[in-house]
Amino acid sequence: MTDSYLYNGQSPDEHVASCPDCRAAIALLDQPGPAVTPPPTLREAVLSKARRRRSPALTAVASVAAPYAEQVALMDDLLADLSADQWDAPVAKHGTVRGLVEHLADNDGAIARFMGVPVAGETTLHRRWRGQAGHLLERVSSSNEVLLGVEVALAGARPARAPLRQALVQRTFETWTHADDIRAATDRSRAAPRDEHVHMIAGFGLALLPRALKGPRRNVSATVVLTGLGGGTWTIPLSPVPDHVAVLISADAVGFCRLMANRWPPDAFPYAAEGDSALARDLIQAAATLGCD
Numbered sequence: 001m002t003d004s005y006l007y008n009g010q011s012p013d014e015h016v017a018s019c020p021d022c023r024a025a026i027a028l029l030d031q032p033g034p035a036v037t038p039p040p041t042l043r044e045a046v047l048s049k050a051r052r053r054r055s056p057a058l059t060a061v062a063s064v065a066a067p068y069a070e071q072v073a074l075m076d077d078l079l080a081d082l083s084a085d086q087w088d089a090p091v092a093k094h095g096t097v098r099g100l101v102e103h104l105a106d107n108d109g110a111i112a113r114f115m116g117v118p119v120a121g122e123t124t125l126h127r128r129w130r131g132q133a134g135h136l137l138e139r140v141s142s143s144n145e146v147l148l149g150v151e152v153a154l155a156g157a158r159p160a161r162a163p164l165r166q167a168l169v170q171r172t173f174e175t176w177t178h179a180d181d182i183r184a185a186t187d188r189s190r191a192a193p194r195d196e197h198v199h200m201i202a203g204f205g206l207a208l209l210p211r212a213l214k215g216p217r218r219n220v221s222a223t224v225v226l227t228g229l230g231g232g233t234w235t236i237p238l239s240p241v242p243d244h245v246a247v248l249i250s251a252d253a254v255g256f257c258r259l260m261a262n263r264w265p266p267d268a269f270p271y272a273a274e275g276d277s278a279l280a281r282d283l284i285q286a287a288a289t290l291g292c293d
Helices: 012-018 020-030 042-053 059-080 097-114 125-141 164-185 195-212 253-260 277-287
Strands: 151-153 161-163 221-227 232-237 245-252 272-275
Touching (some): 012 020, 059 125, 097 151, 125 164, 161 164, 164 195, 195 232, 195 253, 195 277, 245 253, 253 277
Antiparallel strands (some): 151 161, 221 232, 245 272
């Protein structure tokens, strides 16, 4: 291209002299205004949203890491929005919001240590929890499907071990549960996970249900139909070789996940049952013991 084409027959200097827009632009370049300091929370807000949108490369890893990443980002946003007084708001199972976040960080810590996450230095509780969860997600996201099959200890009063992929579903489940605890303690509305994440959490808990059932083993199966967002149908063998399906239980999927977290008293939980009603009651009672408190 030639100057005559670019400037309509004018030289660059002649064009600038006759164009107010270009004169203003050059004046800004010659005398830039003072730098504006970004808000102190901008970096964390941008990183939080980026982590929520970023998915691991491997589909198998993404299927368990992405739901956990989303709940971590939501919890991070929630904690950043708390006032100093709200950190001391009472929470039934852990004293205060602060005590609850300490409990969550401790439970996350077992998997973090397994993944080789370094211990955080002196920092606020919020940043310590968030840094640990973030490093854990980075380690998981860069791993492969073989690691997801390695057995690790699950959190909770009842000793249990399961593959890492299941432990990450539990991390998703517990983070959501405790975020809802904080929302309730600070007069915020509860929030359910995505439909597919509800389905994943329900499947995780139902797989543990036979071990949580008290009393002698029944040589039968139970079918659980969960309705609404994230619902589905699961048939659970209660013994190695069950004879038949003894009971069919139907309930709301999100409500059932809250029952598993013991956030819905089993005696007041709404469900319908066909078949062995006593077994249905035992299964509902057992489901309420699957949380991480």
